[in-house]
Amino acid sequence: MNEQQKKPFWREPMMWLVIALPLASVVAGVILVGLAARDASDSVGDVVTRTAQIQVADLSPDARARDLRLTAIVRIDEGYVEVLPVTGSFDRGKPLRLVMRHPTLAASDLEIRAEPGDNGWRADVDVGTEHDWKLEVMPEGMPWRLQGRLPAGQRAAHVKPALSGKQE
Numbered sequence: 396m397n398e399q400q401k402k403p404f405w406r407e408p409m410m411w412l413v414i415a416l417p418l419a420s421v422v423a424g425v426i427l428v429g430l431a432a433r434d435a436s437d438s439v440g441d442v443v444t445r446t447a448q449i450q451v452a453d454l455s456p457d458a459r460a461r462d463l464r465l466t467a468i469v470r471i472d473e474g475y476v477e478v479l480p481v482t483g484s485f486d487r488g489k490p491l492r493l494v495m496r497h498p499t500l501a502a503s504d505l506e507i508r509a510e511p512g513d514n515g516w517r518a519d520v521d522v523g524t525e526h527d528w529k530l531e532v533m534p535e536g537m538p539w540r541l542q543g544r545l546p547a548g549q550r551a552a553h554v555k556p557a558l559s560g561k562q563e
Contacts, residue, residue: 454557454558456533456537456538456539456540457539457540457542457556457557457558458556458558459538459539460483460539460540460541460555460556460558461556461558461559463483463484463539464482464483465480465482465483465485465539465541465555465556466480466481466482466483466541466553466554466555466556467479467480467481467485467515467532467541467553467554467555468481468551468552468553468554469493469530469532469543469545469551469552469554470550470551471522471524471545471550471551472550473521474519474520474521475517475518475519475520476493476507476509476517476518476520476522477509477512477514477515477516477517478491478493478509478515478516478517478532478554479514479515480515481553486534487511487515488511489511489534489535490508490509490510490511490516490534490535491508491509491516491532491533491534492506492507492508492509492531492532492533492534492535492537493505493506493507493508493509493516493518493530493531493532494506494507494530494531494532494533495507495522495528495529495530495545496528496529496530496531497526497528497529498526498527498528498529505520505522507520524545524547524548524549524550525547525548526547527544527545527546527547528544528545528552529542529543529544530542530543530544530545530552530554531554532554539556540556540557541554541555541556542554542555542556542557543555
């Protein structure tokens with residue numbers, strides 16, 4: 396007998412490829428399925444309906460904000476959050492809702508009621524800046540809505556209508 400026939404199969408490098416590659420694929424697939432199933436949160440707060448294979452969301456608050464030409468600045472400081480109007484005519488006598496959505500964890504989302512003040516609206520709340528925030532500013536009843544993103548480490552963000560351009 397020659398030396399090739401005396402070697403057990405586990406000593407053959409080609410056999411390790413035949414066994415290890417499919418095994419690694421199965422393990423990676425199980426890990427990916429586990430990660431996907433663990434956190435099924437969705438950071439989109441819009442109510443989305445489905446008609447046939449088309450998903451539909453109500454964009455009328457965004458269109459209304461665009462038509463009113465509303466924009467604002469959301470500013471975070473130690474112990475408070477401010478919404479400062481930039482363009483458009485806001486109703487300065489009514490409170491605003493500020494929704495701060497964590498980009499991945501729905502349990503970390505914040506909904507803040509900002510009361511009218513001298514320069515805009517203000518809420519006494521401590522908000523961290525260690526991660527990004529998706530911002531939505533709207534009055535009660537949501538006749539219009541402004542949206543923006545506050546990157547990690549920044550203390551201010553510009554919020555504007557999600558729709559741009561003129562309505563045709």
